[in-house]
Amino acid sequence: MSRRVRIIILSIIGIGIVGFVIFQLIPASSISAKFATPGNPPVTHTIPWDSPQTEQLARSACFDCHSNETRAMWYSNIAPVSWLVNKDVNEGRQKLNFSTGRHLEGDEMIEQIQKGAMPPAIYLPMHPEANLTAAQKQQLIDGLQATFGG
Numbered sequence: 001m002s003r004r005v006r007i008i009i010l011s012i013i014g015i016g017i018v019g020f021v022i023f024q025l026i027p028a029s030s031i032s033a034k035f036a037t038p039g040n041p042p043v044t045h046t047i048p049w050d051s052p053q054t055e056q057l058a059r060s061a062c063f064d065c066h067s068n069e070t071r072a073m074w075y076s077n078i079a080p081v082s083w084l085v086n087k088d089v090n091e092g093r094q095k096l097n098f099s100t101g102r103h104l105e106g107d108e109m110i111e112q113i114q115k116g117a118m119p120p121a122i123y124l125p126m127h128p129e130a131n132l133t134a135a136q137k138q139q140l141i142d143g144l145q146a147t148f149g150g
């Protein structure tokens with residue numbers, strides 16, 4: 001490898017490291033409130049689940065973005081991935097929040113699951129427990145219907 005190529009490669013690595021550190025120092029909320037760390041505010045709503053299985057399936061597949069009991073992953077605090085994760089949680093809670101009773105409409109939840117839109121595909125590789133089998137999906141759909149109607 002020529003000296004010139006080595007300098008170029010080292011420069012790219014150096015710029016990458018500096019850029020990465022700068023990303024960590026930028027307060028996400030200064031870019032957009034959507035990127036701000038959501039935290040886990042108190043749970044203020046109790047759901048009359050029709051069965052422990054329904055609750056467990058919803059917790060595995062929906063709660064990280066649609067409740068105030070979001071489980072943080074190791075990468076959830078590393079920018080810029082953290083910004084995208086935070087955005088999903090902030091927007092997800094806005095649409096539907098099991099912890100506050102916000103928009104708990106069974107038919108909408110079921111429609112999203114049937115369409116394959118929820119849980120989002122991008123979430124699944126890091127969360128295999130949310131990648132429900134066809135039987136689990138049906139069980140969740142039946143349980144959501146029994147719990148929330150629709």
Ligand code: HEC
Nearest residue numbers: 061062064065088091092095096108109112118119120123
């Ligand atoms: C990785 C985060 C994430 C997970 C997990 C997730 N959602 Fe969502 N969900 C979102 C986001 C972000 C939105 C708002 C943006 C959108 O509609 O795509 C949303 C929107 C919704 C909406 C409203 C759709 C609309 O257009 O009004 C429903 C209903 C919903 N989700 C149900 C579910 C259910 C049920 C599960 C579990 C089976 C689930 N979601 C899992 C992130 C998530």
